[in-house]
Amino acid sequence: MEIKKENKVVDFIKKYGVYVAVGVVVFAVALTFTLLATLGGSVRTSVDNTNFVMPMSDASIVKDYSDTNLQLNETLNQWEAHLSVDLTSENSDVFAVLGGTVSSVDYEYLKGYVVTIDHGNGFVSTYSSLADGVSVEEGDRVSAGQKIGSASESASGELELGSHLHFTLMLNDEYVNPNDYLDLQLK
Ligand SMILES: [Zn+2]
Structure with missing residues (x-):
């Protein structure tokens, strides 16, 4: 009985060994392509291919980004770097600017109502001077272009600018100039 079984196994290998070998090769090739595609996917989340949308429609800049050139803050009567872009629009x-997860919804006296979104690819965007009653909560998943709130005068530290959005963009925990990633100067 044992011999018969062994013969069956040998017969099987003789008959189908080639197919098994081909199957293994196909599987290995498929696995390699899957791994390459996965690696390629993580490379694709680099800066160049990130498709940001505008934080406001038909907006104009009321105060631009500056890191080395200090700007006068008339409300606080002090010269300061402005690591953000202030935008205003008829439609508030x-x-x-990108899909992600709302990491916080806060209120600070100088910044007003603030929503922060972690985009999961190193970018974190922050929207300050929002009106009370923002449209999202901490932990919410949001998509690019989804309304999260309305611009207002809630930022007591920038009252002289009137109703506006104070927009901040960070990459890997460092402030970056939003103009390098979004066409904010269009209007
Ligand atoms: Zn500002």
Whole structure:
């Protein structure tokens, strides 16, 4: 009985060994392509291919980004770097610039109502001077272009600018100039 079984196994290998070998090769090739595609995917989340949308529609800049050139803050009567871009628009709607997760919804006296979104690829966007009653909560998943709130005068530290959005962009925990990633100067 044992011999018969062994013969069956040998017969099987003789008959189908080639197919098994081909199967293994096909599987290995498929696995390699899957791994390459996965690695390629993580490379694709680099800066160049990140498709940001505008945080406001038809917006104009009321105060631009500056890191080395200090700007006068008339409200606080002090010269300061402005590591953000202030935008205003007839339509006060404020939109997420990229999909992500709302990491916080806060209120600070000088910044007003603030929504922060972690985009999961190193970018974190922050929207300050929002009106009370923002449209999202901490932990919410948002998509690019989704309305998250409205621009207002809630930022007591920038009252002289009137109703506006104070927009901040960070990459890997460092402030970056939003103009390098979004066409904010269009209007
Ligand atoms: Zn500002």
